[in-house]
Amino acid sequence: MSALLHVENVSKSFGGVQALRDCSLDVEKGSITGLIGPNGSGKTTLFNVITGYVKPDSGTVTFADKTITNARPNHVFALGVGRTFQLTRIFARISVLENMLVATQRDDSWLRGLTRSMSSKVEVANAMEWLSFVGISQLADLPAGALSFGQRKLLELAYVLVADPDVILLDEPAGGVNLTLINSIAEKIKALNENGKTFLIVEHNMEFVMGLCARVTVMHQGTALVSGSPDEVRSNALVLDAYLGGDDESEYA
């Protein structure tokens, strides 16, 4: 069985810094795959290559057997690859709900999106449902710029989910979010996964990653160092050294 998302030997340099070096990664359909690694190991750059924000120097990316290397971000998104960002990107001056309605228009042409004067009741109801899902529906009418950082992350998560992509790339979904909410987000990702959604998740919160992901890939210096089950990864000496930094990591994980 071929992977839904397949990255093969991707390299990328920024000036003198080699961010990715022959990096390969498979995300199986219906899986929750974790991507961990030290700060600067290339995780976000890999997300950027997959979603078309950065052109790789070499290597290929395929999604559902289509080559998407060098495809533009909107094209990749329209094909069904959604993502969130480490630092949020939302429209600050329009309302939270309006942000959500922009995201529902993935299948429409840009022009049609512009000329549409109203969103249907179904779309509004759907958007509100996703906002409740991440726990911020009471903020729907506020300008998105009024949200706190953590609330923006939740909006961005809802924003990606409402577009209903086949594979969802999450860049540090737990960063800046309170612990009780993190647990509830983990439950929700599980529920979505059981309904067939595929996830690739970058996260430093080890409890979150190890509890959620069946398979974890560890990046180090721009390349995939190890892939395996959470237990295999956690007990790997290279990983302990490069990332977790000793066996008492649970105190800080």
Added chain:
Amino acid sequence: MSDTDVFLRFEGIVAGYGGGDVLKGVDFDVSQGGVTCIVGPNGSGKSTLLKTVSGLVRPRLGQIWFKGRGLVGLSPKEILQLGVVQVPQQHSLFREMTVLENVELGAFLVKDKRVIAQRLEHIRELFPIVGERAKDKAGSLSGGQQRLVEFARCLMLEPELVVLDEPSMGLDPKTLRLVFDTIRKMNAVGRTVLLVEQNARQALKMSHDGVVLENGKVRLRGTGTDVLNHPEIGALYLGGSIAPANGPSDPGGKGHE
């Protein structure tokens, strides 16, 4: 009222951004030489409160006393000069400038070049990345690396009060440990630390005092341990006192912590 014995005091702070008040009357003291950690749900006003200390948000009502001096109405620069330095939540480095230039900027109020060189030497020891990546543009660093450089920059002023907004955000486990250790070290040499942290369990463990902010008001105030062990607070904001949401695959089999 002003009281020179109190290091930092929030007195009836009401503040917002024009669309209603985010802080609805916040009162508490921060004792000198301690680590005080503010926790609470997303949107409870934690970052806004920190911004009132550094002068980035001006309270509509109330006063903030720092060693007997009122901070409300002072410019961010004047507050810096009093020895209060904040590291913000979102990236704040100048991306097109080098790492070294960014760190040196932290000492912009210091005129004596020898003092600057001395402090830089010390900071290179604490944060090796400042030496290793000195000539690289700050924008070429990863998110976590940038955070470390922000810490290094803030220490160049040798502040009395260090204000940190989610210092652990975006950091890998090894770097997180370095940052938490550094906060302990800063505190051990006499710097008072006021921080907001979502990694609340670890942060409260190393904090002398804990404050729970909820909907713009202080919900609970006590020692770090008090807050950590408060049953209701645990369930609401610290992920509960039970095993993680994920049941069987408890990491390392060491329980929640």
